[in-house]
Amino acid sequence: MMLDLGPFSDEKFDAKRWVNSSCQARHPQDSLEKHLVDLEMKLQIASEEIGASLEEQSGGALLRVPRATRDVLRLRDDAVSLRGSVAGILQKLKKAEGSSAECIAALSRVDSVKQRMEAAYKTLQDADGLTQLSSTVESVFNSGDLPRAAETLASMRNCLSAVGEVAEFANVRKQLEVLEDRLEKMVQPRLTDALTYHKVDVVQDLRGILIRIGRFKSMELQYSEVRLKPIKQLWEDFDTKQRTNKLANERSESQRLSSGDEFQLTSSQTSFASWLPSFYDEMLLYLEQEWKWCMVAFPDDYMTLVPKLLVETMRVLGASFVSRVNLATGDAVPETKALAKGVMDLLSGDLPKGINIQTKHLEALIELHNVTGSFARNIQHLFAESELRVLIDTLKAVYSPFESFKQKYGKMERAILSSEIAVVDLRGAVTRGVGAQGIELSETVRRMEESIPQVVVLLEAAVERCIGFTGGSEAGEVVISVGGLNFANIF
Structure with missing residues (x-):
């Protein structure tokens, strides 16, 4: 059995612990005395072997010392010689630097003249x-x-x-x-x-x-001009259908009057709200096809070219789009539909008194905005590879027809809340007489307390409409509009 001398090299070696550990590791049939004698003998043999090895290695080291001394002396002489050689080389370099500086300066002047001559030659x-x-x-x-x-x-x-x-x-x-x-x-x-x-x-x-020739801008304009024509045709189809339906209605009405048939059927008009989703679907399909085609035809420009087409489309259709949205909001209420006017006309005072903005007007406007929001999300997915700046500009263009409505949203809500709160009856119902003034005031206070939940519901509806249409960006205008309401007319 070999003796493991590894623990003896540990700085925290404990002789007692090592002996006890060795005794515990003995064979059960061996006596403790015999085990200790064997352990002592092994330690003595190992000590003698270590001592002999140390003596042998020490003798060899002593024999190598004179030779190492001679090598060190030789290396020192070589270093002194090398230092002298390097010093001589440095001295020569300093002398060469002084003599060549003038030559280098002259060569630099010659090179400058050469470069100017070459430039002049090239210019000629x-x-x-x-x-x-x-x-x-x-x-x-x-x-x-x-x-x-x-x-x-x-x-x-x-x-x-x-x-x-x-x-x-x-x-x-x-x-x-x-x-x-x-x-x-x-x-x-x-x-x-x-x-x-x-x-x-x-x-x-x-x-x-x-x-x-530096006219790439011309290609962008030409591309937009050519590709815009089918989209404009899609947009104008709505007016074409409206005119066709109107003529059919007039013809049917004429036939009904001439025949005396009271139940003659007439063609119905297509509303802008029901037509707009189909327009967005067709335009999205068109843009998807353009994106794929431009990836082949314009591999370096398609990520900006197609978005610019959509931006230009919304710019060209902008005024017409706003007008149609305005008329569509008017179609939601019979009174304004008969006059072919919308919320913008109401705000401008272009309609007779007694015709006010109603929640149905705003609901129609919000519905059109939601349809546009669905289209904008599809566009965002389609143009996902484009730069963020290009994508933001494109989405702004998509929502641009509603910008004028959002700017006047506070006035719309103020008009609606004024008309809705004016319906609340807070006046006292007691006939004036001796001491009746106090009773009437008490009745008015009671009615005010009972109407608070109703007013809160109206305000909550206004907040929901604001979030649904503007995303909360015009919440401040709604608050200002509420603060500016005239409550005096309800007392």
Whole structure:
């Protein structure tokens, strides 16, 4: 059995604990005395082996000391020699630096002169090339090769940048602007045709031409103009259907009167509120198709190009959209529907007295806003790859038709709350007589206390409408409107 000497190297070695541990680990059949004798013998043998090994290693180390001393002395001599060599090299470098500084300065001046000469040579080349391009550019245009014309104009632009503001080339600069406008006009019809018929290769070539002459903005405008036409047609279909239905109604009414048929059926008008979801669905489908097509045709620009199309669409339809929303709110109430007026007309005082804004007006407005909110969420999902700034601008455009209504929302709520609270009867019901004034006041106070829950319900409904329509952004206006209510007319 080998003796484990590992515990003896531990700093916290306890001899008693080690002995006790060794005794406990003995074989049960071995006597304690015999085990201790064996343990002592093993320790003695291990001690002798360690001592012999230590003596042997010490003797070897003593024999190696003289040789190590000689090596250290040799290394010291080599270090002294190396230090002297390095000092000599440094001295030579200092002398060389002093003598070469003038040469380096001279070379630097020569290099500066060389660079100026090269720049002058290049400028002369550019000027000569600009003159040649200016003389041949007309023939390039007459050939009808648009890519070559774009390359020629780009070269002229580069040459003008190189020669700077030279008076001799002022006329060339003006000529270049005219030629760029001319090339842009030549590209536009072809680009319109390519966009209309979805010719991807042609569109990409024409896009490259416009980018080459710095007219990419023109391509964006052309794309929006072409793609906006189908959306405008969708929007105008509503008016077309309304006119068709109106003519059918008039024809049916005429037939009824002529035939004396009292139960003649007439065509019904399509409401804007019921038509708007279908318009949003068709426009969303159209934009989804455009997104997929532009990913192929404009892989570098589709994430901004299609959102800009929607922004431009809402800008073009903005005034008409607001007008239709206004009329749709008026259709919710028979009185305003008969006059073809909405809440904006009511606020402007454009209607006879006695016709006020009702909760049905606001409910219709909120319903249209909710439909637009669903469309906005779909747009947010579709344009999720676009930058946050582009996405925010697009969503603002989607909600823009309701902005004028939100700005006047406080006035709407004030008009509604005024009419609703005015219905509450708080006057005393007691006939005036001797001592009746006190009784009437008591009755009025009682009625005021009983009407508090009713007024609270009206105010809660106003808050819910505010949150539903404006998201709470106009809550301050509602509070101001409530504070400005005239309660004197209910006493």
